[in-house]
Amino acid sequence: MKVIDFRLRPPLKGYLDTIMYSQGARRDRITGFHGMKPARSAQEQSVERLFSEMDEAGITRGVAMGRTSGPYGTVSNEDLAAIVREYPSRFIGVASIDPSDRRKAIAQIESARAAGLVGVNLEPGAYPRPLYADDRRLYPIYAYCEDNGIPVVMMAGGSAGPDLSYTVPVHVDRVAGDFPRMKLAISHGGWPWVHEILHVAFRRENVYISPDQYLCGMPGTEEYVRAANGYLAERFLYASSYPFLCASAYLAWFRTLPIRPEIMERLLYRNAGEFLGVSV
Amino acid sequence: MKVIDFRLRPPLKGYLDTIMYSQGARRDRITGFHGMKPARSAQEQSVERLFSEMDEAGITRGVAMGRTSGPYGTVSNEDLAAIVREYPSRFIGVASIDPSDRRKAIAQIESARAAGLVGVNLEPGAYPRPLYADDRRLYPIYAYCEDNGIPVVMMAGGSAGPDLSYTVPVHVDRVAGDFPRMKLAISHGGWPWVHEILHVAFRRENVYISPDQYLCGMPGTEEYVRAANGYLAERFLYASSYPFLCASAYLAWFRTLPIRPEIMERLLYRNAGEFLGVSV
Amino acid sequence: MKVIDFRLRPPLKGYLDTIMYSQGARRDRITGFHGMKPARSAQEQSVERLFSEMDEAGITRGVAMGRTSGPYGTVSNEDLAAIVREYPSRFIGVASIDPSDRRKAIAQIESARAAGLVGVNLEPGAYPRPLYADDRRLYPIYAYCEDNGIPVVMMAGGSAGPDLSYTVPVHVDRVAGDFPRMKLAISHGGWPWVHEILHVAFRRENVYISPDQYLCGMPGTEEYVRAANGYLAERFLYASSYPFLCASAYLAWFRTLPIRPEIMERLLYRNAGEFLGVSV
Numbered sequence: 001m002k003v004i005d006f007r008l009r010p011p012l013k014g015y016l017d018t019i020m021y022s023q024g025a026r027r028d029r030i031t032g033f034h035g036m037k038p039a040r041s042a043q044e045q046s047v048e049r050l051f052s053e054m055d056e057a058g059i060t061r062g063v064a065m066g067r068t069s070g071p072y073g074t075v076s077n078e079d080l081a082a083i084v085r086e087y088p089s090r091f092i093g094v095a096s097i098d099p100s101d102r103r104k105a106i107a108q109i110e111s112a113r114a115a116g117l118v119g120v121n122l123e124p125g126a127y128p129r130p131l132y133a134d135d136r137r138l139y140p141i142y143a144y145c146e147d148n149g150i151p152v153v154m155m156a157g158g159s160a161g162p163d164l165s166y167t168v169p170v171h172v173d174r175v176a177g178d179f180p181r182m183k184l185a186i187s188h189g190g191w192p193w194v195h196e197i198l199h200v201a202f203r204r205e206n207v208y209i210s211p212d213q214y215l216c217g218m219p220g221t222e223e224y225v226r227a228a229n230g231y232l233a234e235r236f237l238y239a240s241s242y243p244f245l246c247a248s249a250y251l252a253w254f255r256t257l258p259i260r261p262e263i264m265e266r267l268l269y270r271n272a273g274e275f276l277g278v279s280v
Numbered sequence: 281m282k283v284i285d286f287r288l289r290p291p292l293k294g295y296l297d298t299i300m301y302s303q304g305a306r307r308d309r310i311t312g313f314h315g316m317k318p319a320r321s322a323q324e325q326s327v328e329r330l331f332s333e334m335d336e337a338g339i340t341r342g343v344a345m346g347r348t349s350g351p352y353g354t355v356s357n358e359d360l361a362a363i364v365r366e367y368p369s370r371f372i373g374v375a376s377i378d379p380s381d382r383r384k385a386i387a388q389i390e391s392a393r394a395a396g397l398v399g400v401n402l403e404p405g406a407y408p409r410p411l412y413a414d415d416r417r418l419y420p421i422y423a424y425c426e427d428n429g430i431p432v433v434m435m436a437g438g439s440a441g442p443d444l445s446y447t448v449p450v451h452v453d454r455v456a457g458d459f460p461r462m463k464l465a466i467s468h469g470g471w472p473w474v475h476e477i478l479h480v481a482f483r484r485e486n487v488y489i490s491p492d493q494y495l496c497g498m499p500g501t502e503e504y505v506r507a508a509n510g511y512l513a514e515r516f517l518y519a520s521s522y523p524f525l526c527a528s529a530y531l532a533w534f535r536t537l538p539i540r541p542e543i544m545e546r547l548l549y550r551n552a553g554e555f556l557g558v559s560v
Numbered sequence: 561m562k563v564i565d566f567r568l569r570p571p572l573k574g575y576l577d578t579i580m581y582s583q584g585a586r587r588d589r590i591t592g593f594h595g596m597k598p599a600r601s602a603q604e605q606s607v608e609r610l611f612s613e614m615d616e617a618g619i620t621r622g623v624a625m626g627r628t629s630g631p632y633g634t635v636s637n638e639d640l641a642a643i644v645r646e647y648p649s650r651f652i653g654v655a656s657i658d659p660s661d662r663r664k665a666i667a668q669i670e671s672a673r674a675a676g677l678v679g680v681n682l683e684p685g686a687y688p689r690p691l692y693a694d695d696r697r698l699y700p701i702y703a704y705c706e707d708n709g710i711p712v713v714m715m716a717g718g719s720a721g722p723d724l725s726y727t728v729p730v731h732v733d734r735v736a737g738d739f740p741r742m743k744l745a746i747s748h749g750g751w752p753w754v755h756e757i758l759h760v761a762f763r764r765e766n767v768y769i770s771p772d773q774y775l776c777g778m779p780g781t782e783e784y785v786r787a788a789n790g791y792l793a794e795r796f797l798y799a800s801s802y803p804f805l806c807a808s809a810y811l812a813w814f815r816t817l818p819i820r821p822e823i824m825e826r827l828l829y830r831n832a833g834e835f836l837g838v839s840v
Contacts, residue, residue, distance in 0.1 A: 033762060033791035159763050163737060164730040164756060170444040177443060192759035195499045196444060199472035202313060202498070203439050217790050218762070219755045219783035223499035230497050231313035453724040475779045476724060479752035482593060482778070483719050503779035510777050511593035 001058070001265050002280050004272040005247055006239035007187055007212050008062025009075075010091065011045040012083050015064075018073030020243055021045060030244055035217040036253075039246035050247070051090065057248035060269065060280060061089070063239070065121045065153060065187070066096030066112075070128035077108060081115035092278055093117040094153055099127055102140040109141075109150065118276050119151040121187075124171075125161020133171035134178075142175060146182035151275055157188025157197070158214055169196040176204035183275055185210055185237055194220035198227045201235060208275055213241035216253060225257050233263045237272050281338070281545055282560050284552040285527055286519035287467055287492050288342025289355075290371065291325040292363050295344075298353030300523055301325060310524055315497040316533075319526035330527070331370065337528035340549065340560060341369070343519070345401045345433065345467070346376030346392075350408035357388060361395035372558055373397040374433055379407055382420040389421075389430065398556050399431040401467075404451075405441020413451035414458075422455060426462035431555055437468025437477070438494055449476040456484035463555055465490055465517055474500035478507045481515060488555055493521035496533060505537050513543045517552050561618070561825050562840050564832040565807055566799035567747055567772050568622025569635075570651065571605040572643050575624075578633030580803055581605060590804055595777040596813075599806035610807070611650065617808035620829065620840060621649070623799070625681045625713065625747070626656030626672075630688035637668060641675035652838055653677040654713055659687055662700040669701075669710065678836050679711040681747075684731075685721020693731035694738075702735060706742035711835055717748030717757070718774055729756040736764035743835055745770055745797055754780035758787045761795060768835055773801035776813060785817050793823045797832050 009015050020027050021042075028038045041049035054062070064083055067075045077095045084093040095112030097105040097120060109120055124131040124138065131138060133156055145152050156172050169190050176184055184204075189211030190197025201207045209232060211224045228236040240250035259267065273280045289295050300307050301322075308318045321329035334342070344363060347355045357375045364373040375392030377385040377400060389400055404411040404418065411418060413436055425432050436452050449470050456464055464484075469491030470477025481487045489512060491504045508516040520530035539547065553560045569575050580587055581602075588598045601609035614622070624643055627635045637655045644653040655672030657665040657680060669680055684691040684698065691698060693716055705712050716732050729750050736744050744764075749771030750757025761767045769792060771784045788796040800810035819827065833840045 035790055158759075164733040164760065168730075170448075173444040192755035194755055195472035195474055198499050199438075200444065217786075219758050219780075219786060220499075226497075226499060230315055450724040450728075457723060475752035475754055478779050479718075480724065500779075506777075506779060510595050 002060040002269040003058055003238070003251065004269040004280060005059050005062040005242065006185070006210050006237040006272050007065055008240060008242040008247055009064060010047050010050055010062070010083065011042065011243070012047055013079035014075035016045060018067060018075060022073070027244060033217070034213060034245060036245050036249055039243060039249070042243035042246070053246065053248040054090070057251045059247055059251060062091055062242070062247070063272065063276070064091045064093050066094055066117070067121070067123060068096040068098050069123060069126040072126050077112045077115065077117060081112065081117060084116050092276060094119045094121045096121050096123070097141065099124070099131060099138060099141065100129065102137070105141050106144050109144065113150070118278055119153060120145060121153040121155070123155040123160065125166030126155065130161050130166065132166060134174040142179045142182060146179045151183045151185065151277065153185045153187055155187045157186065157191040160188060167193060169193045169200050172197070172207070173200045173204065176200060176207045180204070180206055182206060184208065185275055187239070188212060188241070189214055189224060191218060191220060194223050198223060198232070201227070201232055208235040208237050208271065210237035210239045212239035213245050216245065216250065225259060228267060229260050229263065233266055234271060236267050237275065238268045282340040282549040283338055283518070283531065284372070284549040284560060285339050285342040285522065286465070286490050286517040286552050287345055288520060288522045288527055289344060290327050290330055290342070290363065291322065291523070292327055293359040294355035296325060298347060298355060300352070302353070307524060313497070314493060314525060316525050316529055319523060319529070322523035322526070333526065333528040334370070337531045339527055339531060342371055342522070342527070343552065343556070344371045344373050346374055346397070347401070347403060348376040348378050349403060349406040352406050357392045357395065357397060361392065361397060364396050372556060374399045374401045376401050376403070377421065379404070379411060379418060379421065380409065382417065385421050386424050389424065393430070398558055399433060400425060401433040401435070403435040403440065405446030406435065410441050410446065412446060414454040422459045422462060426459045431463045431465065431557065433465045433467055435467045437466065437471040440468060447473060449473045449480050452477070452487070453480045453484065456480060456487045460484070460486055462486060464488065465555055467519070468492060469494050469504065471498060471500065474503050478503060478512070481507070481512055488515040488517050488551065490517035490519045492519035493525050496525065496530065505539060508547060509540050509543070513546055514551060516547050517555065518548045562620040562829045563618055563811065564798070564829040564840060565619050565622040565802065566745070566770050566797040566832050567625055568800060568802045568807055569624060570607050570610055570622065570643065571602065571803070572607055573639040574635035576605060578627060578635060580632070582633070587804060593777070594773060594805060596805050596809055599803060599809070602803035602806070613806065613808040614650070617811045619807055619811060622651055622802070622807070623832065623836070624651045624653050626654055626677070627681070627683060628656040628658050629683060629686040632686050637672045637675065637677060641672065641677060644676050652836060654679045654681045656681050656683070657701065659684070659691060659698060659701065660689065662697065665701050666704050669704065673710070678838055679713060680705060681713040681715070683715040683720065685726030686715065690721050690726065692726060694734040702739045702742060706739045711743045711745065711837065713745045713747055715747045717746065717751040717753070720748060727753060729753045729760050732757070732767070733760045733764065736760060736767045740764070740766055742766060744768065745835055747799070748772060748801070749774055749784065751778060751780060754783050758783060758792070761787070761792055768795040768797050768831065770797035770799045772799035773805050776805065776810065785819060788827060789820050789823065793826055794831060796827050797835065798828045
């Protein structure tokens with residue numbers, strides 16, 4: 001069975017400047033909080049070892065999310081496009097934007113798509129000037145994405161902003177309701193607002209949920225799994241959030257969850273392929 | 281054992297104009313999200329079949345909630361009173377109001393009671409102009425109900441408003457605290473704010489909880505059941521939220537939950553009878 | 561094994577004037593809501609019986625929290641210091657403050673420490689004029705505690721304020737983020753915001769969690785226990801919240817939880833000792 005890991009940031013180019021690689025001790029401590037061991041490839045910053053880990057586990061491709069952040073660092077779309085060009089069988093790239101200028105942001109999206117990136121990743125609370133997901137300044141960008149059929153990924157869970165108010169799912173709920181034809185995937189699965197984000201996905205059928213690392217060892221696992229087995233079967237996106245969790249160890253753990261066998265391929269790759277509009 | 285279904289809207293009169301009947305495909309999709317099959321009576325809009333389903337399952341009476349809504353449609357108190365007059369052994373009616381004019385709202389309550397309806401159902405987030413439950417404009421109505429011993433039902437869960445902010449239980453908490461002698465039942469059980477609404481009921485002993493359809497296949501089932509088995513035993517109200525769920529299939533499912541046998545009759549009808557002040 | 565009960569208010573001096581003793585019927589009803597029976601020592605207001613109960617259960621010492629409250633009553637630091645002086649082997653005292661004057665509050669802390677109290681207990685929502693935890697008027701006090709290495713306990717869960725907005729963990733999250741070197745213990749464990757407070761503790765490594773009475777019979781038990789077994793093992797603080805729960809019966813119940821045996825001593829006393837800076 002194919003596997004798309006919906007959030008996998010390799011040790012390449014600009015990623016190495018973000019704190020997920022430049023602050024390895026912090027990353028490894030977070031890994032331990034999830035009850036997992038660090039990936040050797042992350043500690044060694046070795047993409048070749050990452051490929052070995054992916055191959056051993058059977059992970060077909062990873063979705064390399066772009067990032068334009070103050071506290072967490074930035075990976076340019078140019079770097080991302082270069083990664084995808086160099087390893088087209090390994091990675092799918094999703095662009096990031098600078099939200100401070102709507103015209104520039106839309107130009108970034110256009111350039112990124114021309115360069116082979118397939119969607120837009122927004123991280124509102126992590127921008128140099130943090131925004132709520134339903135900030136008016138993001139609305140022209142949502143409108144552009146909805147009108148042009150561009151899938152939008154949003155980091156809206158975990159430490160996605162300066163404080164917990166940035167992940168309250170009401171912000172996402174408004175965006176999803178105001179742009180009902182825009183496909184919207186929630187990275188970090190809205191955690192810790194587990195019940196609430198699952199309500200958003202219950203009510204808004206354009207919302208996809210990817211709990212990624214927060215599925216593991218954190219409160220709420222059972223609730224995410226129940227939804228995945230039920231109404232979320234076609235909108236749950238598998239992801240490890242590598243390098244925070246080891247992509248291969250996470251997949252082995254994920255396979256132990258009580259998920260209906262007949263939907264496993266939807267969770268592991270088909271939903272991601274449909275969401276991103278790519279064939280795998 | 282008798283059964284009162286605390287939220288059951290029959291395919292009669294004004295109900296047929298609300299979207300729960302006029303948009304059958306939407307309703308049936310929601311039913312499926314709960315992992316259930318549509319009721320034949322709902323799809324056929326047949327009250328006779330509904331009565332057969334109720335009789336087979338042993339559902340004594342259903343509480344027909346009134347509704348004055350923008351997006352969801354309206355069932356007039358006159359229609360509701362006519363339904364109760366025609367089928368007094370089947371239905372208990374709870375009135376709705378137009379909250380835009382407090383004097384008119386109170387006159388509606390007085391008329392409705394004179395016509396045999398036994399309480400007031402408020403759906404603040406679903407009014408043509410949505411309100412939070414603790415909006416000052418509702419406070420004269422709460423005061424009237426508290427002073428006159430009128431039980432108040434409130435839809436405060438699920439898609440009860442334009443966005444998730446309308447169901448945050450802080451609004452309900454304030455109302456329950458400000459009107460401590462007003463009996464207040466929460467339809468849709470405050471879902472998805474399961475822990476939080478259960479806190480409200482822990483703290484405010486005038487609050488009753490009826491998770492109805494959101495008990496089924498959604499995150500939080502175990503927590504509602506734990507509370508029902510514990511401090512909520514005298515304030516849990518059984519309901520199917522028909523026609524969203526099939527009243528008889530829901531009851532069969534409800535009976536499979538790990539509920540203490542000795543409280544089952546409280547949950548299934550005695551609490552509702554006491555809350556509404558009707559003998560069954 | 562030693563046991564420190566992190567929240568234990570004996571029937572002595574000013575405590576007898578607070579509603580936990582002066583309103584015994586209310587207290588006992590709450591006890592029942594948790595599915596527990598009242599402590600005889602609480603009902604009899606007998607400290608000798610409390611000592612018997614502690615000895616039988618093996619509870620080494622209790623942390624007597626100070627309180628300066630409108631609705632709940634006040635226990636002066638002078639009373640608290642007298643209790644600790646009289647029963648040094650039984651109690652550890654944590655001071656309270658009057659937050660309405662920052663200079664006075666800091667003077668209270670200095671006096672209390674000189675008198676043998678070892679930390680500061682803040683109950684923002686329960687002050688005569690309720691405050692949110694991140695109210696600017698508390699920030700000079702936090703700064704003082706951070707700069708002087710004083711551990712801070714905060715009641716931020718349960719009925720900690722006039723309504724549910726006072727326990728929303730975003731307030732605590734901001735405080736913990738703004739004072740990263742201040743050790744902060746959350747009494748009542750942020751309940752009912754279980755997932756959310758556990759996120760705060762995941763993100764802010766200066767935060768300790770003590771669910772105390774809300775661990776018992778309430779939604780969220782499993783999630784608190786999972787965190788205690790995982791990333792919270794060194795920051796979970798055992799407490800009964802006596803007299804709301806019987807200290808000995810609660811301990812017996814706590815020992816039935818599926819907690820890893822090798823961390824039990826951390827949860828039961830070592831974490832508390834480290835947090836308060838006392839040897840046991």
